[in-house]
Amino acid sequence: MKGLLRTLVALSFYPVSLIANYLRPGVRILMFHRVDSLPHFDQLTVSPGRFSQQMDILARSYRVISLTQALTELANGKVKRNTVVITFDDGYLDNLTHALPMMEERGLPASVFVTTEFASGAQQHPRYGSSARLHMNWGEVKEWLRFPGNEVGAHSRSHPYLQRVSDEQCREEIAGCMADMAAAGVAHNGIFCYPSGDVTEREAHRVRASGYVAAVTVAPGVNFPTTNRFWLHRTEVTDRDTPLLFRLKLAGCFDLIHGVLHVRRTRQFSKQSQVEKELKGVNH
Numbered sequence: 001m002k003g004l005l006r007t008l009v010a011l012s013f014y015p016v017s018l019i020a021n022y023l024r025p026g027v028r029i030l031m032f033h034r035v036d037s038l039p040h041f042d043q044l045t046v047s048p049g050r051f052s053q054q055m056d057i058l059a060r061s062y063r064v065i066s067l068t069q070a071l072t073e074l075a076n077g078k079v080k081r082n083t084v085v086i087t088f089d090d091g092y093l094d095n096l097t098h099a100l101p102m103m104e105e106r107g108l109p110a111s112v113f114v115t116t117e118f119a120s121g122a123q124q125h126p127r128y129g130s131s132a133r134l135h136m137n138w139g140e141v142k143e144w145l146r147f148p149g150n151e152v153g154a155h156s157r158s159h160p161y162l163q164r165v166s167d168e169q170c171r172e173e174i175a176g177c178m179a180d181m182a183a184a185g186v187a188h189n190g191i192f193c194y195p196s197g198d199v200t201e202r203e204a205h206r207v208r209a210s211g212y213v214a215a216v217t218v219a220p221g222v223n224f225p226t227t228n229r230f231w232l233h234r235t236e237v238t239d240r241d242t243p244l245l246f247r248l249k250l251a252g253c254f255d256l257i258h259g260v261l262h263v264r265r266t267r268q269f270s271k272q273s274q275v276e277k278e279l280k281g282v283n284h
């Protein structure tokens, strides 16, 4: 019921979104995590069948470019209509085994944001508690880069909530990630992705000071030449995005609803982080 209501609200935004896209086009950066068949719904996993439908729509009706090219076009103030960028977070092995063949077939490039301790095998993303290997190793990350337009970006060393760590740890996680990739011989695009989208002024400043050229968040919406390069917006794609919902999402019909939800979540998270920091201060 809730889903139907959201769809109807999104549909009502469609005419306005079409006009907005025509008058002021922006770059929409899509955010994926895993592409796999899981026995239950997972917010971060799109099934291969659904992913294939979504890639068909992108290949047919959109202009998909690399993240670096998108940054150049934004910097030059030359944004073309229907421009989309595909990104994946955490460096899951299924990006290489399931997603890449489907994108390669359709000529669609994408960026993967790698957490270096996942790639080195020191740890896995705790969300899935899997004993099987979940992430690409360094050799596989290099394989990912073989497809023209594919890029690798940085996603910290150990995937912490950056807002909750000390200044020194924050520096380590951000600058260290770049150093780890250089040590592994991986050419990265110099773009950072805040783990769990957790970012305040401190993290954005640290990313810039560490030599990155841009950073992506989980704040919804499109990007314009005026958008802050270290607070780029992204649009999350899920397995529930049927062809109709995916098209509405690409048109920006969900941006307002998702924007309101995002502000609410961010406020709650910041409050929790503050309480945690204060408790730590009491204990130490």
Ligand SMILES: [Zn+2]
Pocket: 089, 090, 155, 159, 195, 196
């Ligand atoms: Zn992540």
